[in-house]
Amino acid sequence: MLRRNEVAAGIKDYILRHHLKPGDLLPTEAELCEAVGASRSSVREAVKTLSALDIVEVRHGHGTYVGRMSLAALVESLAFRGLLSSEDDHLVLGEVVDVRQNIEQGFAPQVAQGLDTDQLARLRTLAAGMAEAAERGDDYLELDKQFHLLLMEPLGNDLIQQLTGAFWEVQSIVTPTLGSEHQGALTLTASLHMAIVEAAEARDAAALRTAVAAHYDPIRELIASVRRPSTA
Amino acid sequence: MLRRNEVAAGIKDYILRHHLKPGDLLPTEAELCEAVGASRSSVREAVKTLSALDIVEVRHGHGTYVGRMSLAALVESLAFRGLLSSEDDHLVLGEVVDVRQNIEQGFAPQVAQGLDTDQLARLRTLAAGMAEAAERGDDYLELDKQFHLLLMEPLGNDLIQQLTGAFWEVQSIVTPTLGSEHQGALTLTASLHMAIVEAAEARDAAALRTAVAAHYDPIRELIASVRRPSTA
Known part of the structure; x- marks a missing residue:
């Protein structure tokens, strides 16, 4: 060894x-x-x-x-840890959500200032695509991933892009163990993405922070709903 | 394959x-x-x-x-990427510093509220130890690591602890390629850690955010000082 x-x-x-x-x-x-x-x-x-x-x-x-020294190894070990913890309390998934939210909120001022017109238009298109998919009863994992990567693009920080992608992957691998999301949740989450776009268009960092936080509420509620009380 | x-x-x-x-x-x-x-x-x-x-x-x-599914693989590939980029612009190190600062600032309210008396006392001891080491002209890598891990402890989020440790490791592997830190920088950085302790003791989240940011100034200046102008 x-x-x-x-x-x-x-x-x-x-x-x-x-x-x-x-x-x-x-x-x-x-x-x-x-x-x-x-x-x-x-x-x-x-x-x-x-x-x-x-x-x-x-x-x-x-x-x-x-090699490209991507964070693929991080995704693989973290996602597997997430799956392992999915049978008790979804602890790892909850932690991933906390970190994602913290990073996106923390960079809200730079994001609100830095997004250019083209990036804002693409964010709006992605959020609209999510709403359309939800109306058909389809999920929209890929649009969601593109949305969060694009949101961090103005930072020009490759590590943030890779972490965003990595945590998103972990979440998308582990979330299905929570049970399938119903159409109402998909529609709600799509509209919460549109609220993020609107705050970004207004270049309002405080509103962006609030919208980002609100957009994680449905997944937090889903985690809480399946989390069994501790028997310790 | x-x-x-x-x-x-x-x-x-x-x-x-x-x-x-x-x-x-x-x-x-x-x-x-x-x-x-x-x-x-x-x-x-x-x-x-x-x-x-x-x-x-x-x-x-x-x-x-x-296995423990630690983030050891993340440290290894990210640290190596950092070393690779150290010969031109220290891009990766700069990105790691941005992410560390963002995470610590983002969680400042929970940290300022959550640290208990014992944790605050240990933070103070660590910062005092750094000042003593600086006075002897020694560096204090291990104390610095313990400090940042302890600061995030109130969150009870294992992923944050692991990321904090991982980014700290990457930084400590890559930083020596910037050249050795002189005693003045060590003394300054030690006192900036003590300022973090004082903000935490006052349970003042805004002051904690400011102190955390200020504490990253010396490393940022070191990176800027060795970064050569682009020849593109």
Whole structure:
């Protein structure tokens, strides 16, 4: 285990020393073995570990590349933790909702000021699309995700974009264990997104904070409704 | 690759169906092969992937256990991304600082209300320890980490604790690439932590928000000082 981590550290060191960037090709396995002073099987093992973390990306038949270091690993472990806790109290889902709300509220001033006309128009289109889907009785997961990513776009902070996407993924994986949402909840949530758009259009940071908070009420109520009283 | 992910999904499914919790022992490799309908080598590969994500934990000589699903994988990939970007503009470090500040400011009202007498006393002790270390010319990474974890403790949100720890780790790995901090900066940062304690003791959420923001000024200035103008 230690050995595998050492070889992985050697490969990361190689990437740093050679100033490689995400998407750059790594040397062949044979060259990598020589560079880090390890056997072929150790290097292969280490590459698998780094691949699970998206630090490298193995494209079969092409070679190994520096990865995008996305938060995919975060999504996978957090979503699974969420599913594990879904059978008792949905603790993890509640925590994810708290963090999402806190981040979106905290950046409300920059968002209210920073959204340009095009972004505002796209937010409105997405919220309108949600209302239409709800009217047909369909859910609108993808529109919802696009909405929240777009809302944070003015910040120009890639980590925020990735966290927003990651937490949204976790929530969308775990929420179905709460039972299916009925049409009334879908319609309500769509209208709460439109209220966010209206606050943003008015460039009103305080109203945006309030609208963001209100928009998390239905999911909080859903969590509370299935949470059984503790028997401790 | 697909195959490996399918077997990993099978193992996760096994954990869910058998209501296993972090720390619980998984069946033997042979039993796991039968349960998920895969070969020994596929199961071994999948276990390695899940182990990199801390979804399972392999204790050599003892067996494989359900992991703690920590954010260790997030730290590893984000810290490495931070190191990669350290040679140009420290973009990732700047993003991490923004997110940390946003989270701590956002929860200021709950923190100011929620800290109990014991927690306040421990915060004061930590800030005093930082000042003493600075006087000796020593840094105080561990005290700083404990301080920020303790500050978020009243929220009772494990995800926040883990994110706080993870972002702090990333920052502490990447910051040394900015060059060593001189004693003046250490003394200043220690006193800015004491200002946070005083705002918390006064249960003043607005003052706490201000003190938290001010405490990130030195690191922001350090980043700005090494950031070279873009040549694009």
